[in-house]
Amino acid sequence: xxxxxxxxxxxxxxxxxxxxxxxxxxxxxxxxxxxxxxxxxxxxxxxxxxxxxxxxxxxxxxxxxxxxxxxxxxxxxxxxxxxxxxxxxxxxxxxxxxxxxxxxxxxxxxxxxxxxxxxxxxxxxxxxxxxxxxxxxxxxxxxxxxxxxxxxxxxxxxxxxxxxxxxxxxxxxxxxxxxxxxxxxxxxxxxxxxxxxxxxxxxxxxxxxxxxxxxxxxxxxxxxxxxxxxxxxxxxxxxxxxxxxxxxxxxxxxxxxxxxxxxxxxxxxxxxxxxxxxxxxxxxxxxxxxxxxxxxxx
Amino acid sequence: xxxxxxxxxxxxxxxxxxxxxxxxxxxxxxxxxxxxxxxxxxxxxxxxxxxxxxxxxxxxxxxxxxxxxxxxxxxxxxxxxxxxxxxxxxxxxxxxxxxxxxxxxxxxxxxxxxxxxxxxxxxxxxxxxxxxxxxxxxxxxxxxxxxxxxxxxxxxxxxxxxxxxxxxxxxxxxxxxxxxxxxxxxxxxxxxxxxxxxxxxxxxxxxxxxxxxxxxxxxxxxxxxxxxxxxxxxxxxxxxxxxxxxxxxxxxxxxxxxxxxxxxxxxxxxxxxxxxxxxxxxxxxxxxxxxxxxxxxxxxxxxxxxxxxxxxxxxxxxxx
Numbered sequence: 001x002x003x004x005x006x007x008x009x010x011x012x013x014x015x016x017x018x019x020x021x022x023x024x025x026x027x028x029x030x031x032x033x034x035x036x037x038x039x040x041x042x043x044x045x046x047x048x049x050x051x052x053x054x055x056x057x058x059x060x061x062x063x064x065x066x067x068x069x070x071x072x073x074x075x076x077x078x079x080x081x082x083x084x085x086x087x088x089x090x091x092x093x094x095x096x097x098x099x100x101x102x103x104x105x106x107x108x109x110x111x112x113x114x115x116x117x118x119x120x121x122x123x124x125x126x127x128x129x130x131x132x133x134x135x136x137x138x139x140x141x142x143x144x145x146x147x148x149x150x151x152x153x154x155x156x157x158x159x160x161x162x163x164x165x166x167x168x169x170x171x172x173x174x175x176x177x178x179x180x181x182x183x184x185x186x187x188x189x190x191x192x193x194x195x196x197x198x199x200x201x202x203x204x205x206x207x208x209x210x211x212x213x214x215x216x217x218x219x220x221x222x223x224x225x226x227x228x229x230x231x232x233x234x235x236x237x238x239x240x241x242x243x244x245x246x247x248x249x250x251x252x253x254x255x256x257x258x259x260x261x262x263x264x265x266x267x268x269x270x271x272x273x274x275x276x277x278x279x280x281x282x283x284x285x286x287x288x289x290x291x292x293x294x295x296x297x298x
Numbered sequence: 299x300x301x302x303x304x305x306x307x308x309x310x311x312x313x314x315x316x317x318x319x320x321x322x323x324x325x326x327x328x329x330x331x332x333x334x335x336x337x338x339x340x341x342x343x344x345x346x347x348x349x350x351x352x353x354x355x356x357x358x359x360x361x362x363x364x365x366x367x368x369x370x371x372x373x374x375x376x377x378x379x380x381x382x383x384x385x386x387x388x389x390x391x392x393x394x395x396x397x398x399x400x401x402x403x404x405x406x407x408x409x410x411x412x413x414x415x416x417x418x419x420x421x422x423x424x425x426x427x428x429x430x431x432x433x434x435x436x437x438x439x440x441x442x443x444x445x446x447x448x449x450x451x452x453x454x455x456x457x458x459x460x461x462x463x464x465x466x467x468x469x470x471x472x473x474x475x476x477x478x479x480x481x482x483x484x485x486x487x488x489x490x491x492x493x494x495x496x497x498x499x500x501x502x503x504x505x506x507x508x509x510x511x512x513x514x515x516x517x518x519x520x521x522x523x524x525x526x527x528x529x530x531x532x533x534x535x536x537x538x539x540x541x542x543x544x545x546x547x548x549x550x551x552x553x554x555x556x557x558x559x560x561x562x563x564x565x566x567x568x569x570x571x572x573x574x575x576x577x578x579x580x581x582x583x584x585x586x587x588x589x590x591x592x593x594x595x596x597x598x599x600x601x602x603x604x605x606x607x608x609x610x611x612x613x614x615x616x617x618x
Contacts (some may be wrong), residue, residue, distance in 0.1 A: 012481040013572070013600075014545055015575060016574055016576075018543070025529070025537065027526075039322070051318040054322040054564075059537070059539045067604075158321070159324055159562045161323065161325045177528075179532055183552075196535075198528040199538055205433065236323050
C-alpha cells in the first residue's frame with residue numbers, strides 16, 4: 001500500500017435527500033479508514049435530521065430529511081468532520097479476524113454462471129478461468145491460492161442486507177482485479193463469493209449481481225431469524241473493519257458445515273485483533289502472518 | 299378483524315412509510331412506492347398517515363373481510379368492486395363481514411394502495427412494518443402475500459363516507475417528465491452522453507419493481523479514461539460506493555436504472571443523477587412503456603419542489 005497523499009475529495013448532491021462525498025476515485029486502505037472514521041464521527045454527533053450515515057469503500061453517503069435540516073447545514077457539518085479526520089489522522093482500529101470456509105469452483109455457482117454467458121466478457125471461459133487469465137495467473141488453482149492466501153478487510157457493507165465488500169490486504173501490485181459482468185445477472189446463489197474490480201464480496205441472499213463468481217460458503221452471513229449463536233444479537237454478521245480469511249474446503253467439509261448450520265450449532269472461528277495501519281504498511285506479509293496466527297490460536 | 303387473501307394479485311406486499319438508519323448495512327428504507335397514495339388511503343379510513351397498507355402492482359388482490367370495517371383504495375386508476383358491484387376509489391367504504399374486495403384491469407398507473415381502518419397489524423421489524431423482499435423481512439412473514447394468508451388488523455371503528463376531492467387525486471399519464479438533479483458521477487458522461495440522457499425520451503421497460511425502474515431507448519457515451527484502481531474496467535464502473543435512493547445508474551451505458559424504495563444500497567456502476575424526492579411517487583406509478591423525459595433541476599429547485607409536495611401531503615392530512 002503506497003502512502004501517497006489523498007486526492008481532493010468531491011462533494012455532490014444525491015438530489016434533495018443525500019450528500020455523497022467521494023474521498024478518492026481509486027480504492028486504498030487509507031481512503032477506506034478515513035471514510036469509516038468520518039462515519040463514526042458523524043454518528044457520535046447524533047444530528048437531528050440526518051437519518052443514515054453510510055461509509056463506503058472510498059466515499060461516504062449521508063442521507064437526511066430536508067424538512068428537518070437544511071442540506072447546506074449538513075454539508076457544513078460533514079466538511080468539518082472531514083477536516084478533523086484528514087488523511088493520517090486515522091492510525092488503526094480494534095477489530096476481529098474471522099474465518100470463512102469456501103468451496104471454490106463449486107457446482108452451484110458454475111451452473112448459475114453457465115446460464116448467463118451472454119452477459120459475460122468471455123463467454124467461452126468460466127468466471128474463475130477468466131479471473132485467472134485477467135491476473136496473469138497460470139491456473140484456476142493458482143488464482144484460488146491467491147484469493148484464500150492473504151486476509152481481506154471488510155471495507156463496506158450493502159448492496160443487499162448484510163453483504164460485505166472485502167479489500168485484500170496485499171500491496172497494490174498483488175491485488176486481484178477482475179471486471180464486473182458486462183450486464184448484471186438476474187440470479188446469484190445465496191452465499192456466493194463474488195469479485196468485481198478489486199473487491200470480493202459474499203452475496204448474503206439470492207438475487208441479481210454483477211460480480212464474477214468464484215465459490216460458495218456454507219456459512220450464513222445474514223440471519224434475520226437469529227437462528228445461529230453468532231447472530232444472537234444481530235441479523236448481520238459482518239461489520240466494517242472486520243478482517244476475513246478465506247479457507248478453501250472440499251465438498252465433504254462443505255456438507256459437514258452445512259449440517260452444523262442446519263443443526264444451529266455452527267460457530268464462526270474468530271479472534272479479536274488490533275489493526276495498526278502503519279505496521280501493516282511497513283510489512284504486509286509479516287503483519288498478515290501475525291493476524292492469521294491470532295486466528296489459528298483461537 | 300383479520301383480512302383473508304383470496305387471490306394475491308401479481309405482487310402484493312404490506313408497506314408503511316418505511317424504516318431509517320439501516321442503509322449502511324444494506325437495508326433500504328422500503329415503504330410505499332407512492333407515499334402520497336398510501337397516506338391518502340390511511341387518512342380516508344381514519345388512520346394516522348403512517349399505518350401499514352397493502353401495495354399491489356399491476357393487478358389488484360381479492361380480499362375478504364371477516365368482520366365489519368372501513369376500507370379505502372387509492373393509487374393507480376382501476377375499477378374497484380365490493381361483492382362484484384362497482385365501488386369508488388379515493389373514498390372510504392363501509393364493509394360488512396364476508397364482503398369481498400376485488401379489482402378490474404388497471405387503466406392508468408402501476409400500484410394501488412388499500413388501507414383498512416386500524417391498519418395492517420403485522421410485527422414491526424427494525425422500526426417499520428414494511429416488507430423488504432431481498433432481505434426477507436417485514437410485512438407478512440417477510441414475504442409477499444399468498445392466497446390463504448390472514449392479515450391481522452388493528453382496533454379502530456374507522457370513518458366511512460370520506461372522499462378525497464377530485465383535484466387532489468393524481469392523474470397517471472403514459473408520458474411523464476421526471477425531475478432529476480445531475481451529479482454523483484455525471485462527469486463520466488461525454489457531452490453526447492449527457493445529451494442522450496436528458497434531451498431524448500426513454501421508455502420504461504418491464505423491469506420495474508420496488509428495487510429499480512429500468513429504461514431503454516438510447517445509449518450513453520462515456521468520457522474515455524484510464525480506470526482508477528479498484529473500479530473495474532468498463533467505463534461505467536466506479537470504485538463501489540453507496541447509491542442514493544432515487545439515483546440513476548447506467549450499467550454498460552445502455553439502460554438507466556432508477557433505484558426506488560427497496561434500492562440496492564451500493565455497488566460499482568456510475569450514477570449520473572438522482573430523481574428528486576417530490577417525483578419518486580410519479581416514477582413509482584409509471585407502468586412499462588411509459589415515455590419518460592429526465593429534466594435536470596438544481597438542488598434549490600428540488601428543495602422547492604419538495605416543499606410543494608410536502609404541502610400537498612399536509613393538505614391531505616388536514617382534510618379531516
